[in-house]
Structures are given as C-alpha cells and as structure tokens.
Amino acid sequence: MYKIEAKDVNLHYGDFHALKGINMKMKPNTVTALIGPSGCGKSTFLRCINRMNDLIDSVKISGLIAVDGEDIYRKGINIDELRKHVGMVFQKPNPFPKSIFENVAYGLRVNGENNRGFIEDKVKESLVQAALWEEVKDKLKKSAFELSGGQQQRLCIARALAISPSVLLMDEPASALDPISTAKIEELIYELKSNYTIVIVTHNMQQAGRVSDHTAFFYMGELIEYGDTKKVFTNPDHIQTQNYITGRFG
Numbered sequence: 001m002y003k004i005e006a007k008d009v010n011l012h013y014g015d016f017h018a019l020k021g022i023n024m025k026m027k028p029n030t031v032t033a034l035i036g037p038s039g040c041g042k043s044t045f046l047r048c049i050n051r052m053n054d055l056i057d058s059v060k061i062s063g064l065i066a067v068d069g070e071d072i073y074r075k076g077i078n079i080d081e082l083r084k085h086v087g088m089v090f091q092k093p094n095p096f097p098k099s100i101f102e103n104v105a106y107g108l109r110v111n112g113e114n115n116r117g118f119i120e121d122k123v124k125e126s127l128v129q130a131a132l133w134e135e136v137k138d139k140l141k142k143s144a145f146e147l148s149g150g151q152q153q154r155l156c157i158a159r160a161l162a163i164s165p166s167v168l169l170m171d172e173p174a175s176a177l178d179p180i181s182t183a184k185i186e187e188l189i190y191e192l193k194s195n196y197t198i199v200i201v202t203h204n205m206q207q208a209g210r211v212s213d214h215t216a217f218f219y220m221g222e223l224i225e226y227g228d229t230k231k232v233f234t235n236p237d238h239i240q241t242q243n244y245i246t247g248r249f250g
C-alpha cells in the first residue's frame with residue numbers, strides 16, 4: 001500500500017501548463033526529495049498533496065492524487081481533515097504572534113480540543129519530537145518571536161506535528177537557516193521518518209542526498225527521473241538529471 005500516489009497529474013495556472021503528467025508512488029515512512037531548477041514545478045506539486053493550490057483561482061488540476069488510497073480531489077472530501085493528515089512546513093519560519101506554547105497548541109484548539117492536560121502533553125511531545133523541548137521548556141510562555149530563526153522553524157515543525165499528521169510536506173524548510181540549524185533540521189527529518197512520510201523540496205543537492213530515500217527530478221513541469229536517491233545522484237538515467245546534479249544548470 002502506498003502512502004501517496006500521483007497518477008497523470010496535470011496542473012494549469014490559467015493557460016500555463018505547470019505540471020505535465022506526473023506519476024509518483026511514495027511508500028510510508030520514506031523521505032522523498034523534490035529537486036530541479038527554479039520554476040520547474042516542485043512547490044506546485046508539493047502543494048497538490050494537501051490541496052493548497054485550491055487557494056489560487058486560476059488553477060486547474062486533473063489526474064489522481066491519493067493519500068492512504070483515498071482520492072483527495074474527489075467530491076465531498078473534507079479538506080480540513082485532509083490537512084490534519086497532511087501537515088506542511090514552509091520555507092520561512094512563520095510562527096504566530098503568540099507564546100511558544102500557544103503556537104504548538106493552536107492546531108489542537110482550532111480542532112476543538114480543550115482538555116488542558118491533553119494539550120500540555122501534546123505540546124511537550126511535539127516539542128520533543130521537533131528537537132526543541134530542551135531549549136524552550138523553561139520559557140514556554142515567552143513570545144515565539146524571541147526564538148532564533150532555526151528555533152522558530154523547529155517550532156513550526158512542532159506546530160505541524162501537534163495535530164498528528166501522517167504526512168509532512170516541507171518546502172525548502174532549511175533554506176533560510178544557518179548551517180547548524182540546517183543540520184538540526186536534517187537530523188530531525190531523519191528521526192521523523194520512523195513515524196511520518198515526508199516530502200521535501202530542496203535546492204540543496206547535498207541535503208537531498210543526506211536526508212532522502214528517493215529523489216524526484218523535475219524539469220519544466222515534467223518529472224524527468226524518479227528513483228532511489230543513491231542511484232539518481234551517482235548513476236542517473238537521464239542527461240538532464242546528470243547536468244542538474246553536477247551544477248551545469250539551475
């Protein structure tokens with residue numbers, strides 16, 4: 001059983017054909033890196049997996065995307081439920097103007113949870129999972145803006161984890177961070193894999209090599225190559241992949 005399945009996915013922004021016949025199958029508890037030059041459709045594809053593109057009026061999408069075997073574009077699907085299962089972390093840390101605790105508790109409260117003990121346990125568990133607990137346990141009531149950029153990003157990861165998703169979408173989660181914070185996020189991705197299926201967009205080839213099991217190379221809206229990360233990086237089937245990973249374009 002695949003966790004995420006895309007079959008012949010086409011996406012248009014108005015007249016612009018941004019994704020062309022994308023087919024992918026991702027197993028549970030794997031990390032898939034989406035790579036490719038700027039504008040090739042990586043983020044667009046990532047956003048298809050939790051229907052974030054629905055927010056853009058001009059978007060038309062066809063084909064099938066299934067999560068846990070369920071077509072997420074079928075009529076009548078509950079999009080709030082879908083986004084509980086498929087969490088997202090963005091490029092720039094975007095904590096809410098609230099305390100550290102309330103940032104993580106937010107999703108639980110929005111979903112109607114009001115058992116204080118449960119919320120406290122879940123906030124702690126999420127911060128531990130996001131490898132932030134030790135750094136913030138004594139200042140949970142302080143504003144999230146008092147944290148460093150790297151800590152804010154881990155806070156956003158904790159916020160995404162608090163509502164117990166099974167898929168985590170990460171759009172260049174470390175690109176705004178310093179090398180030490182980046183290393184922490186990469187370690188974290190590796191650890192989270194045992195509980196989550198992760199799809200990550202990255203421009204950093206070393207990072208894709210370090211964190212992912214599978215790599216998908218996109219070029220001008222097409223999925224050129226998709227396979228085992230080691231194979232894609234050491235012995236790609238396509239010349240475009242080779243040119244990209246060796247830095248000849250992009």
Ligand SMILES: Nc1ncnc2c1ncn2[C@@H]1O[C@H](COP(=O)(O)OP(=O)(O)OP(=O)(O)O)[C@@H](O)[C@H]1O
Pocket residue numbers: 013016018036037038039040041042043044045056
């Ligand atoms: N809201 C939008 N409306 C119209 N066109 C868009 C929109 N969002 C993205 N596009 C176009 O779709 C194409 C794919 O964009 P996308 O953001 O998915 O690329 P990307 O591979 O993630 O790029 P980057 O690495 O620069 O983030 C680009 O040509 C972009 O200009």
